[in-house]
Amino acid sequence: MSDIITASELGSESAAEQPPTLLDVRYQMGGPPGRPAYAAGHIPGAVYVDLETELAGPAGAAGRHPLPDLSVFAAAMRQAGVTAGRDVVVYDGGQGWAAARAWWLLRWAGHTRVRVLDGGLAAWTAAGGPLTTEEPPVAPGDFTPAPGALELLDADGAAALARRGVLLDARAAERYRGEVEPIDRIAGHIPGALSAPTTENVTADGTFRPAAELADRFARLGAKEGVEVGVYCGSGVSAAQEVLALAVAGVPAALYVGSWSEWSSDGTRPVATGPQPG
The missing domain is CATH 3.40.250.10 (Rhodanese-like domain)
Structure with missing residues (x-):
């Protein structure tokens, strides 16, 4: 599927x-x-x-x-x-x-x-799809979470993955470089991470680029089959879109849910700036 x-x-x-x-x-x-x-x-x-x-x-x-x-x-x-x-x-x-x-x-x-x-x-x-204001009747579901089906990173895991694999930063490039930081405590990126803004995963109409284009994009960043890949963003939301884009491209990836908002909250963690991974 x-x-x-x-x-x-x-x-x-x-x-x-x-x-x-x-x-x-x-x-x-x-x-x-x-x-x-x-x-x-x-x-x-x-x-x-x-x-x-x-x-x-x-x-x-x-x-x-x-x-x-x-x-x-x-x-x-x-x-x-x-x-x-x-x-x-x-x-x-x-x-x-x-x-x-x-x-x-x-x-x-x-x-x-x-x-x-x-x-x-x-x-x-x-596409001409209809909209409604009516809330549907919902029969209660039976879903019971069984966590662990996808890989999850914490701060230490993200730092380690940046050293042994590919860690992608899904935020805007200027935030990665440390030129601006509109939300979190400090600007910059996790040392070793590569800039890979989510905006490049989609076309002008907001739909995902074809799988082959996405695979080529991520391969140029070193994210390909056989390589450990992780993604983070500001707070673990836009990075999920990048994990999805990687899935479309056929590349499994872990998500660092805490992302930059967690990493930057601890003043003892290292911070890199500029266009290079650091």
Whole structure:
């Protein structure tokens, strides 16, 4: 099964006898919550999931979007109708970051049939897909997390991987170089990490580049089959999109969920600046 699904494919599958469980994970960093946008119009059958409270734990020393408490996550998924034997499709407003976070969490927690709507809600409406303001009736799901299906990095693991494999920094290049830091304590990057902004994974319309193009892009960074690869960003959200892009390219990768927000919170950890890994 592919890790992404097109709008036309979703339209066809939604009309099937057993359509996929559909999760709306719209989120904008620093912006308004996604629920009002969901209430104003969403894909028919979609259930809203809140990234800040259901796909992440409280911000703190472990980062701005650490892993959620498993009991909270499990309850949210069951309330949204997620079951182990039924396909799940997640989407956001089009950036792909929040949807990829939901995809990664479900996959990490053991659900094997999860896909992201390529291009998100924008792709759905561009293809003529309808929207509704009606919230669907939801039969409670039975999903029980079994963590560990995808590789997870902590700070020490990310530092070690940067030395023995390839650690990609998914943030904007200027943040990697340490020229600006709009959110976290200090600017720069984890020593040894390579700059690989998520913006280069998608085309102008927000859909992923073809698998061959993505594979070529990551291969030029040394991220290819047989090499240990990890990804981090500011808080573990946009990096999930890069892990998804790597999956589309056929390259498995670990996610450092704490990311720069955790790394930079500890003044004893080294920081590199400039365009080179350091």
